[in-house]
Amino acid sequence: MDEITARPAGLDGRRRSRAVLLVLLTLFCLAAAGIFWSWRHPVSHAQTELPVLGTVGEFTLTAEDGREVNRSFLQGRITVCQLVCSRCGSPGPLLLSRFAELDQNFNRSSRLQLLSVTIDPQVDQPPVLARLRESYEGSDHWVFLTGDPAEITRFAAGVFGTAPALRGDRLRQAAIDAPVLVLVDEEARIRQRYQGLDQEVVAAILEDVGTLLRNGQTSAKYLSWPGTSGRSSCSCQPTCPWLWPARVARNLPVWLGRPG
Template sequence: MNKKTGILFLVLIVPVFVYLGLKTFGTNHFSLPRYVPAIDSTTGEIKMAKRLNPRWNEAEMDTVFQTIPSFTLLDETGKPFDSNNLKGKIYVTSFFFTRCGTICPKISSQVSRVQDTFHEDPEVKLLSISVDPKYDQPEKLAAYAKRFDANKGQWHFLTGEKKVIYPLVLQGFHVPLADASEYDAAIKNPDETFIHSERLVLVDKEGIIRGFYDGTDKKEVDRLLVEIKVLKSIYSNE
């Protein structure tokens, strides 16, 4: 084999072996953590359950994780939004209120980036839940959605009763939330009244939390974009 033939062989054959290697060994190696283990109320211990390990085709004990509880709220059109609409979907949830002049516009701008990346992707949904539901009626949400060019049917802005929203945010999505007016009636500035998290929460198709991200930090949202793609890849390879 002369030098030119050897070079031609490498140029033609090596990419084939690289492709075959990636095809054989380069799939199904991605993983994302699951958050918030379920706790047995009688023992105080983390719940465990048997699951089938598809790699070994054997049953093994695995941690049981909490899922987002079912809920029904109102969307920006004034229609009921049932969490059953999210079954089989990957979704990102943010928390805001329309009168917020500090971090909320920053968060919504970053959520808009997520929307642009997964434009009309039927697998990916976006939720923005108001923590000021008494003021944020559907017409307020509709104006806010228009401000950020929200895709109807993909990015949902939700409101409802405070007694439903606050436990859902605190105990379901596991992010902090408080209404300062409940303990200090002198507070009148909305930005000082509603103390909520800047976090975006990534939820998988089973309703399990897979990530928390600072919604005011571009690098954190870059990580979210990557991890949504990782999650989609995990599902496609199952």
Template structure:
């Protein structure tokens, strides 16, 4: 009798409890690293601050991470594009120049894949920032944007003052950038003049870097596509 009752419980009742348990507690919780901890200039140590853990609704000490500094540049339409436009957005930034014949077309083609994946998602924005701003005026950027079928309002091609763009790349997005002509006036070939990173940088809604990816490598960009979805899931769940 008891044996039959136990078998009946296992067959009929236990699956119901398992289902309810999975439904209640089985939500997947993804994580994605944050990059570039903030350093206390007086002590040289990593800054720490209290943060509310939304999962447990408790405060805990957590690392403070650097955020992308505010900036104001000019887009391919000639309008001012500021970092305020990116508040509450996830975005992918990259550096290029229109005269580049080596890695830039490869990078831009991979950014185009990101656009194709998230073309109906206004929360995902794309920035392509010129490292050759003197030449890359808005009309040059507009022609380049058209070449890659860039979606207006989602994929922004930016230019501006060199004194803003170069520190933004180096100290804000933490990617290497140099103008070799500053050290050797004999260099005339643009491909040899502007030395910049091939990395794509994923930035979250708070302005914190969440990933670096080789923009010339399809597999790396595949990883970026997945991690954008992970980041979106984090915001949805929390």
């Protein structure tokens, strides 16, 4: 009798084990299918691309080294722009410090550059801007611009969204009260404006630059994760949408430092 009664208990145990195994196998298959679907159907451009807020118009300004700079200088490069003033107090130094942080990342790629446009052109002549750039140890990717006051007013209105009527002291005050950084893509299109001077702004800019690099002419195959040879620890390709958002800001300097 003991053998007869013990049998069903053994059968029940095996059935439970098979049921658990079947559930685990089903979950594994669903997870694998989800990863495969995400790889084959990445997040749509409508969700990942930055909006186009406008286009930078024609302009002619003078760099700190005396060369002439116009709209063509923006084409083929991703650019971050700011308004500066050498004699203005806070938050000028902090704004330039944030640009210096970006410069440490940008100076590894010829496709990235920074533009600091003075809003005090009568004082900020090229030699003054050259000394200002030197004081922040700016790389060749960081260019300071000055020029005709009317031209700067037009540039500020078109790129930074300042009121066209703002000029002189009023323009300087507006730039001090509400500092703005502007991201421009390789086709001289305005893609984002950032207000504020905290570290989150720098992180947001780096993340958005990563988005432009990913969606632009530079394919992700030219960007490598740290410690790898073009592939991540994920079984997907480096373009796997699950990997990008969390890693862009942290890994951008390393990607840009690797040869194409």
